[in-house]
Amino acid sequence: MSSSDELVAKIRAIGCINREIIERIDSMASEMLQCKNYYVQQKDDPLKGLFYVEEVIENSLGSTICENWKKSISLKPPLDLFNDKLDYNCQSYKDMVRLNESLLSIIDKYMFLDLSRAQIELQKFKINFEIIQTYLGEVDMTFYNLSNDSRLTFYQTELEEINQGIKELFMNQDVIFGPKFSWQTPCTSHIVNKNRASLISGQYGCLLSNRGYTTGVHRWSLRLITRTSTCMVGVAPDTVSRSGSVNNYNTNGFYMDLNTGTLYSGPPFSYSNRTLINRGINGGSILIVILDCNSKTLTFNVDGTDYLAYENLPITRNLFLACYYNTISVSEIEFIYM
Numbered sequence: 001m002s003s004s005d006e007l008v009a010k011i012r013a014i015g016c017i018n019r020e021i022i023e024r025i026d027s028m029a030s031e032m033l034q035c036k037n038y039y040v041q042q043k044d045d046p047l048k049g050l051f052y053v054e055e056v057i058e059n060s061l062g063s064t065i066c067e068n069w070k071k072s073i074s075l076k077p078p079l080d081l082f083n084d085k086l087d088y089n090c091q092s093y094k095d096m097v098r099l100n101e102s103l104l105s106i107i108d109k110y111m112f113l114d115l116s117r118a119q120i121e122l123q124k125f126k127i128n129f130e131i132i133q134t135y136l137g138e139v140d141m142t143f144y145n146l147s148n149d150s151r152l153t154f155y156q157t158e159l160e161e162i163n164q165g166i167k168e169l170f171m172n173q174d175v176i177f178g179p180k181f182s183w184q185t186p187c188t189s190h191i192v193n194k195n196r197a198s199l200i201s202g203q204y205g206c207l208l209s210n211r212g213y214t215t216g217v218h219r220w221s222l223r224l225i226t227r228t229s230t231c232m233v234g235v236a237p238d239t240v241s242r243s244g245s246v247n248n249y250n251t252n253g254f255y256m257d258l259n260t261g262t263l264y265s266g267p268p269f270s271y272s273n274r275t276l277i278n279r280g281i282n283g284g285s286i287l288i289v290i291l292d293c294n295s296k297t298l299t300f301n302v303d304g305t306d307y308l309a310y311e312n313l314p315i316t317r318n319l320f321l322a323c324y325y326n327t328i329s330v331s332e333i334e335f336i337y338m
């Protein structure tokens with residue numbers, strides 16, 4: 001047997017092993033199998049973790065699993081010396097089956113080339129058969145893994161590392177946001193340092209965000225650093241008083257008192273003393289103010305729980321995030337993200 005004959009025999013053996021793998025896979029084609037599929041979903045609140053994974057057990061035919069397997073596979077075509085015109089595009093299980101058989105059907109022709117040229121081209125056949133075998137193994141392992149334990153814990157662990165990094169980013173007090181995420185300055189009632197605002201002792205008045213809206217859905221996310229007395233957070237137009245007490249609540253604005261979880265507003269709700277949460281919101285809490293101008297609602301999310309506070313808001317001019325004090329309070333509040 002010549003060197004070319006021996007090389008062809010060895011390479012053909014790889015293609016025949018591929019054939020056996022294909023036969024094993026195809027034997028599962030008509031069986032109904034239980035597949036564990038994993039879907040990554042996204043949460044709205046980064047402070048609670050952006051991503052989570054769900055394990056869903058679904059029934060599927062073996063043939064469907066093969067059809068759904070897709071991957072772009074790069075092969076090394078030998079010179080088409082015999083005008084076989086093989087299509088080496090390989091992106092599916094079906095393509096691998098086709099190419100494995102096609103390569104087996106033409107390899108014998110190349111043993112008749114001179115030795116040096118034959119070895120160069122036959123090595124390309126060997127590489128192609130080995131590449132096909134690697135990816136056939138992936139398909140084969142898909143069927144094997146159907147009977148194995150759940151991979152839910154593995155994916156949860158991987159996502160937790162990602163989520164933790166995102167949480168740390170948003171909780172970092174030194175993160176500096178652009179103009180969209182700032183308080184209006186100058187402000188007579190507060191000292192503003194980056195995104196943190198501290199009430200000045202002896203001063204009353206309203207602190208507003210730098211942007212207000214009449215359309216769209218907008219979320220302002222805040223961390224309450226400290227709160228020693230009454231502090232109201234909500235939305236208000238820019239006509240709201242910046243320096244006066246609001247004991248009579250006769251200025252247009254829609255708030256929740258963080259001291260009691262009670263709603264207070266000016267016209268048209270006019271001092272609507274209604275309990276929303278029935279507890280105080282203290283230092284360390286995360287408060288998200290959600291203004292939906294399209295549905296005319298105001299919702300407060302406190303530490304991950306939504307509370308619908310106002311409906312049918314009169315949105316006739318821009319509404320801003322508003323922080324209002326009606327007593328001398330040592331308080332700090334800051335933007336986290338938006």
